Amino acid sequence: MTWLTWRQFRAQAWVAMAALAALAVTLAVTGPHLATLYRTTRRGDFLNLTQAGSYHVLSLIGAFVVLAVPGLIGLFWGAPLVSRELEAGTLRLAWNQSITRTRWLAIKLGIIGLAAMAAAGLFSLMVTWWSSPIDHANESLLGPAVFGERGIVPIGYAAFAFALGVTAGLLIRRTVPAMATTVAAFVAARVAVTLWVRPHLLAPVRVLSVITQGNLNTYTQHANGPLGGPITVAVGVNSPGAWIVSEQTINGGGHVVASIPQVAACAGNRGATPPCFTRLAQLGYRQLVAYQPASRFWAFQWDETAIFLALALLLAGFCFWWIRRHVS
Amino acid sequence: MTAVLDASGLGKRYRRRWALSDCTLSIPPGRVAGLVGPNGAGKTTLLHLAVGLLTPTAGTITVLGGRPAASPQQLARVGFVAQETPTYAALSVADHLQLGARLNPGWDSKLADSRIEQLGLDPGQRAGKLSGGQRAQLALTLAVAKRPELLILDEPVASLDPLARREFLQSLMEFVAGHEASVVLSSHLVADLERVCDYLIVLAAARVQLAGEVDDLLATHHRLTGPRRDPATLPAGQQVIEASHTDRQSTMIVRTSEPIHDPAWTVEQLSMEDLVLAYMAAGATVGRRPALEVQR
Numbered sequence: 001m002t003w004l005t006w007r008q009f010r011a012q013a014w015v016a017m018a019a020l021a022a023l024a025v026t027l028a029v030t031g032p033h034l035a036t037l038y039r040t041t042r043r044g045d046f047l048n049l050t051q052a053g054s055y056h057v058l059s060l061i062g063a064f065v066v067l068a069v070p071g072l073i074g075l076f077w078g079a080p081l082v083s084r085e086l087e088a089g090t091l092r093l094a095w096n097q098s099i100t101r102t103r104w105l106a107i108k109l110g111i112i113g114l115a116a117m118a119a120a121g122l123f124s125l126m127v128t129w130w131s132s133p134i135d136h137a138n139e140s141l142l143g144p145a146v147f148g149e150r151g152i153v154p155i156g157y158a159a160f161a162f163a164l165g166v167t168a169g170l171l172i173r174r175t176v177p178a179m180a181t182t183v184a185a186f187v188a189a190r191v192a193v194t195l196w197v198r199p200h201l202l203a204p205v206r207v208l209s210v211i212t213q214g215n216l217n218t219y220t221q222h223a224n225g226p227l228g229g230p231i232t233v234a235v236g237v238n239s240p241g242a243w244i245v246s247e248q249t250i251n252g253g254g255h256v257v258a259s260i261p262q263v264a265a266c267a268g269n270r271g272a273t274p275p276c277f278t279r280l281a282q283l284g285y286r287q288l289v290a291y292q293p294a295s296r297f298w299a300f301q302w303d304e305t306a307i308f309l310a311l312a313l314l315l316a317g318f319c320f321w322w323i324r325r326h327v328s
Numbered sequence: 329m330t331a332v333l334d335a336s337g338l339g340k341r342y343r344r345r346w347a348l349s350d351c352t353l354s355i356p357p358g359r360v361a362g363l364v365g366p367n368g369a370g371k372t373t374l375l376h377l378a379v380g381l382l383t384p385t386a387g388t389i390t391v392l393g394g395r396p397a398a399s400p401q402q403l404a405r406v407g408f409v410a411q412e413t414p415t416y417a418a419l420s421v422a423d424h425l426q427l428g429a430r431l432n433p434g435w436d437s438k439l440a441d442s443r444i445e446q447l448g449l450d451p452g453q454r455a456g457k458l459s460g461g462q463r464a465q466l467a468l469t470l471a472v473a474k475r476p477e478l479l480i481l482d483e484p485v486a487s488l489d490p491l492a493r494r495e496f497l498q499s500l501m502e503f504v505a506g507h508e509a510s511v512v513l514s515s516h517l518v519a520d521l522e523r524v525c526d527y528l529i530v531l532a533a534a535r536v537q538l539a540g541e542v543d544d545l546l547a548t549h550h551r552l553t554g555p556r557r558d559p560a561t562l563p564a565g566q567q568v569i570e571a572s573h574t575d576r577q578s579t580m581i582v583r584t585s586e587p588i589h590d591p592a593w594t595v596e597q598l599s600m601e602d603l604v605l606a607y608m609a610a611g612a613t614v615g616r617r618p619a620l621e622v623q624r
Binding site for chain 1: 380383397400401404406407408410412415416417418426427428430431432433470471474
């Protein structure tokens with residue numbers, strides 16, 4: 001069965017290996033120079049260099065590859081696995097050899113699932129290594145834009161996407177609709193976890209701070225009349241690379257307000273000046289910021305990987321249950 | 329000896345529709361059993377139940393004394409050639425033999441290789457490039473080289489031209505003669521089965537209409553032609569399967585184990601085709617007639 005699995009899978013495996021090799025060569029050629037540049041250039045210059053030009057393009061390509069690989073695995077390895085055999089009728093051949101269908105599925109899921117995880121892991125490893133100078137310079141790895149393209153979490157995504165594809169193929173029984181469903185469901189799951197699950201995996205650190213020139217990130221004054229208008233502000237936290245999950249303004253009474261009502265000291269061109277901030281502090285305005293420190297990167301990586309691996313196992317378990325009862 | 333296929337009250341429902349209902353059947357070993365019926369009669373459903381691709385909604389089925397597809401041992405004892413003889417289009421003939429060898433502990437590689445050679449198939453050829461007849465032969469090779477005790481074939485020749493059809497049935501019979509396997513073979517064409525079967529099952533309208541040894545069935549069914557007569561007036565031992573009348577003449581197909589002495593009748597032997605058509609027609613009109621079994 002291992003032989004048959006490999007024989008049917010080898011074309012896809014070669015494509016994946018060719019893509020891995022192409023990316024490996026590209027990154028191996030450019031990576032050492034990027035690292036040297038990081039060591040020998042001032043941080044600001046280094047960031048300028050990598051936010052434009054060929055290194056920028058390469059970093060985007062790397063991020064895109066790691067982002068896309070799990071989805072592609074679900075699409076081309078997962079969805080057709082059962083549905084194509086159902087369409088061609090070849091399951092009726094395969095399931096009448098001297099091997100139970102449970103074992104057939106176990107070997108298929110095991111081998112190709114592991115290959116999916118290995119491929120995603122290797123892609124991510126290469127990109128994580130290559131981008132490490134840029135990531136160090138940016139200090140931020142927790143932000144939604146890069147978190148999913150680094151470390152071990154793509155392994156979880158790949159396992160999940162593969163299991164999702166197999167499940168869709170088993171239920172829908174037709175390859176093309178199963179592929180479409182797989183992509184849609186995978187994107188939905190990734191977005192949902194990023195928006196609604198990841199921020200709550202670990203209790204965020206909360207700090208209450210007055211607004212100062214030093215910590216100010218944004219300052220917006222609405223309807224700028226003679227007495228000024230409502231103000232909204234956002235401040236940073238003293239924790240490099242922190243991922244700010246939420247921020248609220250608290251007034252002197254300890255209540256959350258949507259914006260700071262007009263304050264004379266901040267009206268007109270006096271906005272965002274030291275006297276304005278002093279006045280806001282006197283009035284009791286504070287910013288309540290909830291954030292995840294950058295040091296939690298690996299804790300988040302392990303947690304989210306575990307979530308997606310658990311989902312993949314659930315889907316695989318469902319496939320075993322389904323295949324014994326409903327498929328012919 | 330245990331029956332190769334033993335069904336009792338067997339039924340399969342797809343949503344609202346019963347594809348097979350109340351099927352009670354016992355096929356003795358060592359036979360080449362033909363399963364005939366019109367398209368949609370439930371032949372594929374019955375065979376899929378027998379190989380464990382489907383599970384029954386009602387009743388039970390055992391094959392060679394075991395539950396279908398319950399274990400690798402059970403799977404090894406039954407060879408199956410599915411409808412349209414599916415093979416992996418991207419895999420070569422040699423790959424298919426490799427597949428068979430690796431997935432079946434009882435694989436007879438000598439038999440497989442000699443069959444491929446005899447058929448003149450190029451081992452390097454992809455199965456997707458084979459003709460329908462060649463593909464059917466490849467599927468049959470896979471099924472027989474695992475050396476099953478029972479070989480089940482679902483309309484294996486339906487899509488083949490007459491020559492390929494004859495060759496396929498010939499190689500099937502060669503295997504049966506050489507290896508003493510039992511066979512269950514379905515077809516909607518009686519002519520395919522006439523040459524090879526010694527046991528007959530007629531399936532129509534999701535029910536078994538007739539089942540028995542071909543020789544017994546042919547010996548106990550007669551076509552009677554004579555002056556017009558009401559079928560109800562026939563002797564008690566004569567069961568009317570089909571009757572048609574003109575103004576002056578009646579033609580009836582009757583089943584009886586006793587000789588027919590009435591001098592008014594001209595008694596004719598039935599061919600297998602006549603027999604099958606009579607029961608298929610009866611099944612189509614009566615719909616819910618009870619299953620008949622040969623008394624022995």
